Amino acid sequence: MGLIRLYMTMSLDGYVAGPGDGVDAPMGIGGFRLFNWLDRRNDPGPNRQVFSELMSTRAVISGRRTYEHAGRWQGDHHDGIPVFVLTHDVPGDPPPGSVRYITDVDECAARARGDGDVLVHGQGRRRRCCVPDTLTNWNCTSYRSCSGRADGCSTTCQRSTSSSACSGAWPLQGSENPRST
């Protein structure tokens, strides 16, 4: 079974966007610096390897905020694979392309999971505890999960091998979870 994996470009001090980010400035002030490496995503070596892995995923899970900031990927993230957007507030207009809106995090994970790996987009700042199976950090060292909104919840999840420790967590599979040891 495929894994649910967060792909995230991050600065060494843990930021995934600059200050003042919003729909008009999706990466915030100076934040596009983080994506410089994508200019060389097709060069032989680690950049191409990681980018090809990303493009080989067979479903996408995204937060609503990331989705809107990215212009909804015009309905197609890559290869027309299903895009599951987590949102509390389903938009009134029909979703574009291969996008589906989901309000429940467990349902989202269950529907996205299949034979291939699942690409997770977004830091889940306003979510409950969004813990994917694996983290692939680019460019970087650190990943600030759940940004404090989850309070004690995130800590519990990351040390647990069970999804029951934290309601709203992605299903964690003990044998697949690299942080379970």
Add this chain to the structure above:
Amino acid sequence: MSKTVLYMSMSVDGFIAGPNDGPDNGLGDGGHRLHEWFLPDADADHTGAADHLVGVNRELMDELMATGAVVAGRRTFELVGGWNGDHHDGVPIFVLSRQQPADRPQWPAVRYVSDVTRAMDLAREAAGGKDVLVHGALTARLALAACVLDELQLHLVPVLLGQGRPLFDDMSPGRAELEPLRALDGPGVLHLRYRVRPAG
């Protein structure tokens, strides 16, 4: 010429200590996890810590122990009992502190300095051509802000502490480019080295 190098173990979410760190709990709750790569028994006493290390981890510890002077923040210095006045090999220790403590032990290798640039200058002079080991998150941030930190040697530990004391906290706004120098994959830890590029 001597370089000033921060050596720091950090979690993937950027913490260098767990929550509730203080005098009797130097690394905070759960923070010993960050030092397991060189102290498997979570012993706070660093003496002889490197003896059991092999491979890349040993290499890193040997580099650290080959530095010719130490600059430490007062908080870090006091949390570790001032290393009893000897961090390693009796090299000079410069403690960054706004005030001279009134009742400090009289350790010959230890000197208190109130200005980070002055501390780094003194340490470079004293290091005899070797590098300067920088200890402490606040000291590192002050040195970064004053453009007197040459390199970051981070030991990235594959754990999310969730909360605690972040290394890069309360930073001044603005971007600081780093030049990746080295990434060494050691048992239980990834050693990342960066050169801090001069401002301007």
